[in-house]
Amino acid sequence: MSVKKDLFQMIQTFNTIIIHRHKRPDPDAIASQCGLKEILKASFPQKNIYAVGSSNDGLKFLARMDEVNDPLYQEALVIVVDTANIERISDERFKNGKKLIKIDHHPNDEIYGDLLWVDQAVSSTSELIVHFYLAFKDKLIMTTEAARLLYAGIVGDTGRFLYPATTAKTLEIAAFLLKFAFNASAISQELLTISMKVAKLSGYVYQNINVDENGAAYILLSSEILQRYDVAEFETSSIVTLPGMINEVLSWVIFVEKTKGGFRARLRSKGPVINKIAKRYNGGGHLLASGANAKNHKEIKKIYREIQDATKKWRNKK
Numbered sequence: 001m002s003v004k005k006d007l008f009q010m011i012q013t014f015n016t017i018i019i020h021r022h023k024r025p026d027p028d029a030i031a032s033q034c035g036l037k038e039i040l041k042a043s044f045p046q047k048n049i050y051a052v053g054s055s056n057d058g059l060k061f062l063a064r065m066d067e068v069n070d071p072l073y074q075e076a077l078v079i080v081v082d083t084a085n086i087e088r089i090s091d092e093r094f095k096n097g098k099k100l101i102k103i104d105h106h107p108n109d110e111i112y113g114d115l116l117w118v119d120q121a122v123s124s125t126s127e128l129i130v131h132f133y134l135a136f137k138d139k140l141i142m143t144t145e146a147a148r149l150l151y152a153g154i155v156g157d158t159g160r161f162l163y164p165a166t167t168a169k170t171l172e173i174a175a176f177l178l179k180f181a182f183n184a185s186a187i188s189q190e191l192l193t194i195s196m197k198v199a200k201l202s203g204y205v206y207q208n209i210n211v212d213e214n215g216a217a218y219i220l221l222s223s224e225i226l227q228r229y230d231v232a233e234f235e236t237s238s239i240v241t242l243p244g245m246i247n248e249v250l251s252w253v254i255f256v257e258k259t260k261g262g263f264r265a266r267l268r269s270k271g272p273v274i275n276k277i278a279k280r281y282n283g284g285g286h287l288l289a290s291g292a293n294a295k296n297h298k299e300i301k302k303i304y305r306e307i308q309d310a311t312k313k314w315r316n317k318k
């Protein structure tokens, strides 16, 4: 309770609050950021509350970012949500505020800020924001728009309540949010929908994925393949979960060639822990869902080899 209390007190003290989150935002990043903004705007109408950062065209149905002039930071409280590392924070001006708060559910890899509230056991940062609201529900106001956003964030980060981080509490909170008058089914539909070209790329992934005898899988999406399907690197996020649908696949990594050179690696698992591997290759994340980087084909082989080893060990223990 005391961290939440400190957080509430700090919010009360400031008239300008600017909320940041990570680069290449996913639904939980935007939803926790803008959900918090909506709650604070409704609860403290006299305060100036902003949400900033690079946008993601595919998530415009959730929220749009605010333009904030540099001088506003001088007297501002900056809150960063859903971002484990400083390097991943979108909009460098987060440093220019008077005080800095970190709210997150990733492993606490990098300790930053004057106040940290990190809970790895929680499904999403959006869920954390609702925990915060519930702790001060006499003083805070939940709006329909905030509920819509936070619900979307939870749906996004839990894969529609599929992943193990989904707890009874997560469902209680989802049920609480559903009492507000927004179209929940439209949100799930929107988050699920893909374009025709991504659908065709999905076909390529299923046709060409490599799976070893223990269920460790990988696929490489080179610039050539991305060009063939007319898909930009950032549009590949919706294919990350596809290999998990295959019964024989226990863990997988998707390598996507970056326009600036090198490869983004997206690691996922149904059991074997993969975030330690991600950390060794300039990345990190959750136990079963991480991101990393490979400099060249040699590192691609090394990362896949490590995933194969972890998967084999995990299977032998069972």
Ligand SMILES: [Mn+2]
Residues within 6 Å of the ligand: 028, 029, 082, 105, 124, 125, 157
């Ligand atoms: Mn998240």
